[in-house]
Amino acid sequence: MTALLxxxxxxxxxxxxxxxxxxxxLSLVAGSDDQALAELYxxxxxxxxxxxxxxxxxxxxxxxxxxxxxxxxxRSADRFLAERAKANTWIxxxxxxxxxxxxxxxxxxxxxxLESAGEPAAAExxxxxxxxxxxxxxxxxxxxxxSPEQRxxxxxxxxxxxxxxxLAERLGLPLGTIKSRMFAGLSRLRELxxxxxxxxxxx
Amino acid sequence: MGADPxxxxxxxALHALDDEECxxxxxxxxxxxxxxxxxxxLKEAAASLAYGAAGPAPPPELRERILTQARxxxxxxxxxxxxxxxxxxxxxxxxxxxxxxxxxxxxxxxxRPASTNAFTSVLAQAGSRVITMGDExxxxxxxxxxxxxxxxxxxxxxxxxxxxxxIRDDGIKPxxxxxxxxxxxxxxxxxxxxxxxxxxxxxxxxxGARQPTQRPFVASGxxx
Numbered sequence: 001m002t003a004l005l006x007x008x009x010x011x012x013x014x015x016x017x018x019x020x021x022x023x024x025x026l027s028l029v030a031g032s033d034d035q036a037l038a039e040l041y042x043x044x045x046x047x048x049x050x051x052x053x054x055x056x057x058x059x060x061x062x063x064x065x066x067x068x069x070x071x072x073x074x075r076s077a078d079r080f081l082a083e084r085a086k087a088n089t090w091i092x093x094x095x096x097x098x099x100x101x102x103x104x105x106x107x108x109x110x111x112x113x114l115e116s117a118g119e120p121a122a123a124e125x126x127x128x129x130x131x132x133x134x135x136x137x138x139x140x141x142x143x144x145x146x147s148p149e150q151r152x153x154x155x156x157x158x159x160x161x162x163x164x165x166x167l168a169e170r171l172g173l174p175l176g177t178i179k180s181r182m183f184a185g186l187s188r189l190r191e192l193x194x195x196x197x198x199x200x201x202x203x
Numbered sequence: 204m205g206a207d208p209x210x211x212x213x214x215x216a217l218h219a220l221d222d223e224e225c226x227x228x229x230x231x232x233x234x235x236x237x238x239x240x241x242x243x244x245l246k247e248a249a250a251s252l253a254y255g256a257a258g259p260a261p262p263p264e265l266r267e268r269i270l271t272q273a274r275x276x277x278x279x280x281x282x283x284x285x286x287x288x289x290x291x292x293x294x295x296x297x298x299x300x301x302x303x304x305x306x307x308x309x310x311x312x313x314x315r316p317a318s319t320n321a322f323t324s325v326l327a328q329a330g331s332r333v334i335t336m337g338d339e340x341x342x343x344x345x346x347x348x349x350x351x352x353x354x355x356x357x358x359x360x361x362x363x364x365x366x367x368x369x370i371r372d373d374g375i376k377p378x379x380x381x382x383x384x385x386x387x388x389x390x391x392x393x394x395x396x397x398x399x400x401x402x403x404x405x406x407x408x409x410x411g412a413r414q415p416t417q418r419p420f421v422a423s424g425x426x427x
Contacts (some may be wrong), residue, residue: 024326024343027333032277034270041266049265050258063265067272074273084243084427086330092250100218135254143255157219158252164214165221176210183213183245190248198251 022087030077037074044088045070047135048095054159055099056106065102069095096158103161135198142192150185153178212238216245321351321391337421342402344426348395352402354421358384359406366411368419369394370401378402380411400426 017025017039028036048069052062072094080090143151156162156170164182168175208231214220215228232238325331328345336342340354352367359365359382367378367390378392396402403419405412 019323019327021326021329021331023330023332034274034277037273038266038270041269045266046260047253047257049261051253051256053258054256059262063261066261066265067269070269071272071276074276086247089247089250092253093246096250096253097218133254135251136257139251139255143252154217154252157214157217158249159256162219163221163224164219167219179210179214182217182219183210186213186216186245186248189251190244193248193251 022091026073026077026080026087026090029074030080037070040073040087040091041070044091044095048092051092051095052099055096055103055161058106061102061106062099065099066095069098072098100161138193138196138198142189142196145192146185146188150181150188153181154185154189157182208235209238212241213245216242216249320389322353322389325349325351325391332427334424334426336402336404336423340421342396342423342426344396348397350392350396350402351389352392352404352423353387353389354383354404355387356383356404358382362409363406364409364411366405366407366415367392368403368405368415369396370403370419370422371397371399375414377411377413380407396426398426402426 017028017036020028020036020039022040022043025036025040029040045066048066049062052065052069053059056062056065069091073091080087083090143154146154152171153167156167157164162170164175164178168178171178208228211220211224211228211231215225215232220228232242322343325343325345326333328347328349330346332344334342334344336352336354340352342350342352344350356365364380365383365388366380369376369378369392376394378394378396379390381388381390392402401422401424403415403422405415405417405419407416
């Protein structure tokens with residue numbers, strides 16, 4: 001192995017990784033290739049930061065969450081190799097996990113009005129509209145097609161960082177209702193995304 | 204936990220369980236195939252919600268901070284004595300390194316005279332996966348089953364050839380001949396590779412065989 005590493009020198013600065021799939025990049029990251037990590041950051045850093053900022057509503061904390069998540073990618077990419085998931089699912093799940101952990105630790109959202117935890121995902125300026133990625137447009141359109149109850153459960157849970165029990169308490173509903181709204185909402189979202197061509201089933 | 208553990212798949216996918224519920228559900232997950240299947244799909248839907256939360260671009264320093272920290276961690280790992288690592292490192296990590304080296308090999312091969320080869324063109328497809336083959340090789344498979352292998356092998360003996368095989372429960376099928384030698388062999392397989400296959404390589408008489416005449420001396424992990 002050592003001999004192989006020294007005799008096959010991928011010229012460090014001149015490799016173009018832009019044509020590799022996300023999954024291939026993760027395989028390279030598993031072998032401690034920092035250029036591959038940089039390429040993954042360039043692909044997902046912005047959506048990761050947008051997500052962390054939405055959940056944490058604090059720039060410093062959002063940066064911490066993104067940094068921790070990408071370092072977790074760096075340290076544990078070998079675990080991804082055994083998983084049947086898409087790379088972007090795996091990475092964004094790590095980002096979400098870190099942001100939710102931080103928001104719960106910071107206790108930032110408690111006592112705040114309900115509305116601010118799940119901002120309506122509409123009302124874009126023309127400029128933002130023009131730069132919207134395909135994924136974002138598809139996700140927002142799919143969210144808009146859910147029932148208001150399902151959408152609320154997903155938004156308060158996913159973007160608000162609330163646990164199911166906190167959500168039940170806030171909305172004054174039985175826990176079972178929250179669980180089934182989350183399940184129905186996510187299942188429907190999955191179908192809508194598949195119809196829109198965003199999701200191929202996981203490889 | 205009381206409630207039906209199956210009902211926690213969606214809250215789990217949304218990270219909406221508290222620590223205790225989370226631990227309990229993970230125990231259930233370990234023994235429940237149905238929940239694992241369901242979770243895989245719901246997790247994908249949940250993660251896509253991230254795209255709905257657009258915001259400003261992160262500050263440029265964040266990228267540098269992450270890369271600097273990552274490099275310093277690698278330096279720490281690399282400075283551990285090699286021998287110590289070899290028996291303490293988990294198998295998965297070793298396999299990952301082998302895969303990365305093989306990809307590096309394939310990518311590197313592609314950067315020399317021509318700009319692409321069969322291995323990198325498979326890797327370029329969305330959803331393509333890399334599976335290790337022995338210590339010094341890898342198999343790349345695209346979702347449509349198109350596949351290539353990158354291996355470092357000495358030149359096949361005179362009158363002999365290497366032959367790749369797609370090995371499945373229902374039979375073994377030939378998938379291409381190659382000669383080895385040079386820095387690395389990149390071979391596009393002549394046959395699509397379905398899920399649940401293993402790719403093996405044998406040495407055969409020049410011209411190849413219809414079925415392998417020996418056990419493969421190198422084989423990939425099973426494709427997923």
